[in-house]
Amino acid sequence: MATDISSIKITKTANSRLNEVDFENIPFGKVFSDHMFTMDYVNGEWSNFEIKPFQDLHFSPAMSSLHYGQSIFEGMKAYRKGENIYTFRAKDNFDRLNKSANRMCMPNIPNELVMDALEQLLKIDEKWIPDNDSNSLYIRPFMFATDEYVGIRPSETYKFIIFGCPVGSYYTEPLKVKIESHFTRAANGGVGEAKAAGNYAASLYPAKLAKEEGYHQLLWTDSKEHKYIEESGTMNVMFVIDGKLITPDLSGTILPGITRKSVLEIVKSWGIEVEERKIEVTEILEAMENGKLEEAFGAGTAATIAQIHTIGHEGKNYVLPEIADRKISNKVLNFLNRIKRGQEEDKWGWIKSF
Numbered sequence: 001m002a003t004d005i006s007s008i009k010i011t012k013t014a015n016s017r018l019n020e021v022d023f024e025n026i027p028f029g030k031v032f033s034d035h036m037f038t039m040d041y042v043n044g045e046w047s048n049f050e051i052k053p054f055q056d057l058h059f060s061p062a063m064s065s066l067h068y069g070q071s072i073f074e075g076m077k078a079y080r081k082g083e084n085i086y087t088f089r090a091k092d093n094f095d096r097l098n099k100s101a102n103r104m105c106m107p108n109i110p111n112e113l114v115m116d117a118l119e120q121l122l123k124i125d126e127k128w129i130p131d132n133d134s135n136s137l138y139i140r141p142f143m144f145a146t147d148e149y150v151g152i153r154p155s156e157t158y159k160f161i162i163f164g165c166p167v168g169s170y171y172t173e174p175l176k177v178k179i180e181s182h183f184t185r186a187a188n189g190g191v192g193e194a195k196a197a198g199n200y201a202a203s204l205y206p207a208k209l210a211k212e213e214g215y216h217q218l219l220w221t222d223s224k225e226h227k228y229i230e231e232s233g234t235m236n237v238m239f240v241i242d243g244k245l246i247t248p249d250l251s252g253t254i255l256p257g258i259t260r261k262s263v264l265e266i267v268k269s270w271g272i273e274v275e276e277r278k279i280e281v282t283e284i285l286e287a288m289e290n291g292k293l294e295e296a297f298g299a300g301t302a303a304t305i306a307q308i309h310t311i312g313h314e315g316k317n318y319v320l321p322e323i324a325d326r327k328i329s330n331k332v333l334n335f336l337n338r339i340k341r342g343q344e345e346d347k348w349g350w351i352k353s354f
């Protein structure tokens, strides 16, 4: 698509909210930067490219995405060191959004234009990107159906938006997770590998029940037998057993995480053995009983690496080794934090700085 980047209309806010924000205490996902990027899909093409003040939207009560859930999203982060802004594998996020779009019968976005729009947005909201080692600007690109029509068919019109939230840590403590053996997140042939809004709505109730039992998150298992580990919340899950990093393979029911694939590549480059395969719940239970489970953690953009401290299964809790003793995940977390801020050699070409 040959859309000229100069066609983005830019309107800057006259009332920056920047000085209202306490950057030392930012609640996750509740503070929004001054500007957003929006575009509309109408008559078979994207148009109305705009960067403008973050503001409310006005829609018909009949807007189809509200009723039937044609809505997808992405999550990535921008980092800053002094004058330099960094994004990490942002193109992969937009590619994944297009894969989600295909599954949900939604139009693809023009990736190059959107990458440029993102960079312009980040430059305009540069001061909203925290300049320290634990904070960043969480970026939320998303698309939803906007037809005013109460009938089930793919919408003919869509809106795409990118906005940002300055954020600190997603989890403040190591996680207690429960292996779910009744509810499911995704089934074969379903939409588990798409970042589709409805997946998250469907997971709220089982997650709520687990919270009432004292867990932070669920460890999802396969829908057929609840025999194999899948993923956790909005993170892929990884284990270290006998010095080997193991993680469930991408079977179609698991979200193909960018943190996941980055961790696998980093760890392989260090000569650590990696296995992507089916992982039986019993394999993890046995490894915990025999003291062979050295590490367990979630991998995702929001939390980067979230250490798992306790795993519960059918009423029994297993406490895992001390976080400080976890060599691989601690080293990966440190490496990721540094490469994302231009402090490690980027031999993979993951970082864009501008």
Ligand SMILES: *Cc1c(COP(=O)(O)O)cnc(C)c1O
Pocket (backbone or CB within 6 Å): 075, 195, 231, 233, 234, 235, 236, 255, 256, 257, 258, 259, 260, 299, 300, 301, 302
């Ligand atoms: C977004 C997400 C992940 C992690 O993907 P990243 O690209 O690493 O952020 C994992 N699982 C689910 C269900 C997700 O929505």
